[in-house]
Amino acid sequence: MEEVMDGSFDEKSMLHSQAQVWKYMLHFIDSMALKAAVDLRIPDIIHSHAAAQPITLSQIAAAIHDSPSPDTATLSRILRLLVRRKIFTSAVRPSDGATVYGPTPASRWLVRDAELSMAPMLLFQTHPLSMAPFHCFSRCVKEGGFAFEKAHGKGIFEMAAGDPEFNKSFNDGMESVTQIISKAIVSGYGGDGFRSVGSLVDVGGGTGAAVAEIVKAFPHIKGINFDLPHVVATAPEYQGVSHVGGDMFVSIPSAQAIFIKWVLHDWGDEECVKILKNCREALPEKTGKLIIVDAVLKPEGDPIFGDISYVTDLLMLAHSSGGKERTEEEWKRLLMEAGFPNYNIIQNIAVASIIEAYSQ
Incomplete structure (x- = not known):
C-alpha cells in the first residue's frame, strides 16, 4: 500500500482496502x-x-x-x-x-455424530444468547463493565445455571472441543507430562471429558473432575474418574497434579491469582505440578492457527467477566504472585499451549 504526499492512498490500495472491509463486515x-x-x-x-x-x-x-x-x-x-x-x-x-x-x-470437523466434532461448539458460539454480547462492545468502551452482563443482566455461568437449554449448549460445546484438545494433549504432552502423576484434579473440568481422556490413556492416574455442582450434576460416569462439585474460589481438592484448561482466560488477574493460590494449597509442597492449558499470545501468531488467540481474546471480552488471553510476561506475573516461581511453556499443543508451573 502506498501513501502519497498529501496523506491519501493510491487508487489500487483504496480498492483492495474496500474489499477488505466488505470481507470482514460480512x-x-x-x-x-x-x-x-x-x-x-x-x-x-x-x-x-x-x-x-x-x-x-x-x-x-x-x-x-x-x-x-x-x-x-x-x-x-x-x-x-x-x-x-x-x-x-x-x-x-x-x-x-x-x-x-x-x-x-x-x-x-462438523459431523455431529463423529467422535471428534466441532459442531456442538459452533452451535454454542452461534446461539442467540452467545451472540448478543458482541453488540455491546462499544458500550463497554464508553461505560466499562462486561458485555455478557450488559446484554443479559447476568454473567454467562449464572445464565447457564438458570437456563437448562443454554447450559446444555454450553456444556456440549465445551465437551466437544475438550475431546479434541485432550487427544492432542495426550499425544503431544502425555508421555512426559502424565506418566509420573498418581492423582490429577481437573479444575473447571465441565462434564469430565478431558480428565477421562487422560485417565483412559494413563489408567494409573486417579482422576477427579471438579466443577460447579450444576455442571457435574449432568456429567456422565467415566471409569477411573470421580466428579466433585464445588467452588474453585473457595478450595480445590488435593492431588499430586492439577490440570486447568481454558479456565483462567475466563477471569481477570485478581480472580486468577485467587484460583492459582487455591491450586497451590491443593498441591504437595515439593512435588506438585500445575498444568495450565491456555493461549500464550505471541506477536508473530501461530504457524497453523494464525491469530485465533487474538480472536478468542475478544471472545473472552464478550463472554467473560474480565477474562482475556495473556502474553508470557502476563502469565509469569500471575504465577509468581500465586507462589509458582518456576514454569515451562510447551507451545502449540493443538490450538493452545501448556504452561507447567512448580512451587519449587
Missing part, C-alpha cells in the same frame, strides 16, 4: 451458513454418502429430518457459499449434468 454470514448446515446435519448427510459417491442436492434435501418439503433453492444457495469457503466440494456429474456435493477435511 464474515458473520459465513458463521450463519455453517450454523444452518450443522442444524440441518448437512455434513453428516454428505459424509454418510461419501464412501459410495457424491450426493445430489435433491438427495441431500430428502435426507433432512423433519422436513417433508425442504426449499432446495435456499439450500443450494447456502451450499454454494460453503463450497466457495471449501467446507464442501461440488462438481458436475458427466452422466446427467447434475451438481453433486462431496466432503472435505473441514466438513469432517
